[in-house]
Amino acid sequence: MTITITSSVGINGANRRNDVAIIQALINAFDAWKTEIKPLTVDGKIGNKSIYAIKEFQKQAIGIRHPDGRVDPNGKTFRYLTMYLSNDELSLLETSLFNGKEATLIVSTKKIQSFSGLSGQTVTYKSTLPKDQQLVSNYAISVIKIALKEAGMSHAVITSTLRTPSEQAKLMYKNAKLNLKKQYALYGRNGDKVLDIYDSNKEKSESDIISLMEDEIVNLEKAGKRVSKHCVSESSYKTLNVFDIGYNSTKSASKNFNKEKFHNALSQLNKDGYISQLIDETNKSNKCWHIEIIPNNKALPIYDKGSILNPIKYINGLC
Numbered sequence: 001m002t003i004t005i006t007s008s009v010g011i012n013g014a015n016r017r018n019d020v021a022i023i024q025a026l027i028n029a030f031d032a033w034k035t036e037i038k039p040l041t042v043d044g045k046i047g048n049k050s051i052y053a054i055k056e057f058q059k060q061a062i063g064i065r066h067p068d069g070r071v072d073p074n075g076k077t078f079r080y081l082t083m084y085l086s087n088d089e090l091s092l093l094e095t096s097l098f099n100g101k102e103a104t105l106i107v108s109t110k111k112i113q114s115f116s117g118l119s120g121q122t123v124t125y126k127s128t129l130p131k132d133q134q135l136v137s138n139y140a141i142s143v144i145k146i147a148l149k150e151a152g153m154s155h156a157v158i159t160s161t162l163r164t165p166s167e168q169a170k171l172m173y174k175n176a177k178l179n180l181k182k183q184y185a186l187y188g189r190n191g192d193k194v195l196d197i198y199d200s201n202k203e204k205s206e207s208d209i210i211s212l213m214e215d216e217i218v219n220l221e222k223a224g225k226r227v228s229k230h231c232v233s234e235s236s237y238k239t240l241n242v243f244d245i246g247y248n249s250t251k252s253a254s255k256n257f258n259k260e261k262f263h264n265a266l267s268q269l270n271k272d273g274y275i276s277q278l279i280d281e282t283n284k285s286n287k288c289w290h291i292e293i294i295p296n297n298k299a300l301p302i303y304d305k306g307s308i309l310n311p312i313k314y315i316n317g318l319c
Contacts, residue, residue: 003082003090009046010054010070017044021097023071026081027053029093030061042097057081074238082296083138090296121145126159126249133161135234137295140241143274144291146300148254150268151261155254159246159288162237163230165221169214172227173198173206175285182285190225229292240276241295244288266291273298 007014009023021044028039040050051069054077058067062080071077082090123141125134136158144156163171172191176183176198183195194216201209217227226232229242251257263280266289270278276297279290 003094005071005073005078008070008072008075010051011068013046013070013072015046018097020044020046020050022094023054023078023081024050025093025097027057029085030057030081079138083142085296085299089299118142118145118149120154121148122155123148124155124157124253125161126157126246129159129161133163134158135161135237136241136243137238137293139295139300140243140291140293142300143269143293144245146274147262147265147269150265151258152256153250153254153258153262154256155250156245156262157249157253158243159249160230160244161242162232162234163228165214165217165231166210168217168228168231169194169210173210173213179285186281186284186286187227190220191227193220194227239294241293242291244281244286244290247282247287247289263289274300 003022005016005019005022007016007019009015009019021042024040024042024044027050028042040053054071055067055069057080058064058069058077062077064076071081085093123136123144148154148156172183172187172194176195180195180199184192187195194213197213197216198209201212204212217231220227221231229240230244232240232242247259250262251259259282263282266275266278269275274293274297275291276294277290277292281288281290
């Protein structure tokens with residue numbers, strides 16, 4: 001279970017009691033950045049102290065130069081308030097609040113250093129990927145940064161995330177036209193049904209074929225069958241981030257690119273539960289690592305002085 005707020009909290013926010021209480025409890029967890037700020041009373045009431053604490057968190061913990069004192073659902077401040085906590089910790093907090101108690105959760109300086117230890121690693125989106133599809137969570141980005149760190153690399157490029165049925169159909173048409181046989185090898189039974197539409201309608205125009213393929217994707221979705229895990233609703237995507245790291249794009253962007261080390265690092269993170277599924281498609285037509293990550297599924301490993309705390313398992317075992 002991932003904790004959420006239903007509406008905005010803070011300046012000009014809806015400030016619903018349960019939402020305010022969640023934000024107050026989350027802010028109290030951050031002892032790492034607080035200096036003279038006293039713990040907030042978790043009473044669900046917004047006031048000057050809570051607004052001041054939100055602003056200070058935005059300024060000190062996130063680095064926002066002009067904080068607005070407001071936390072929006074799925075906004076940057078809310079993501080930062082939850083990104084250091086596992087789903088179990090967030091569930092404990094929500095359950096405790098529901099029962100009229102306050103959970104004692106601490107996000108320490110050492111825990112936050114796990115992120116600063118990754119300052120030399122960068123994850124970006126391919127320039128052609130639309131802004132509204134740049135939805136990968138901060139948590140998932142940090143997991144990829146850990147893989148880069150372990151591989152001694154600097155940069156990874158996300159080439160694909162969420163796709164609409166229309167985009168999925170266009171992609172499948174384009175790739176089927178290049179090599180239909182490879183596409184049949186890439187997709188499962190449901191994808192093959194869409195490719196069959198392409199194969200049996202080659203005499204028609206491109207737009208007509210894509211339209212027919214899109215219709216088949218939509219019909220399969222209605223029947224509870226997915227062509228691709230990329231092709232889901234935005235709300236579903238937020239609970240399971242599905243994305244591709246492009247092989248060629250990452251090779252071009254990263255210093256000291258090493259395919260084997262990067263793959264080994266991803267595999268270890270998969271084995272340890274930070275990545276829920278990893279598929280190596282670097283030797284297939286789409287040349288990528290297909291990755292699935294549940295945001296905040298497991299607290300991230302802590303970095304100290306630029307290296308992971310379990311060097312035998314990670315660094316020696318992989319590099």
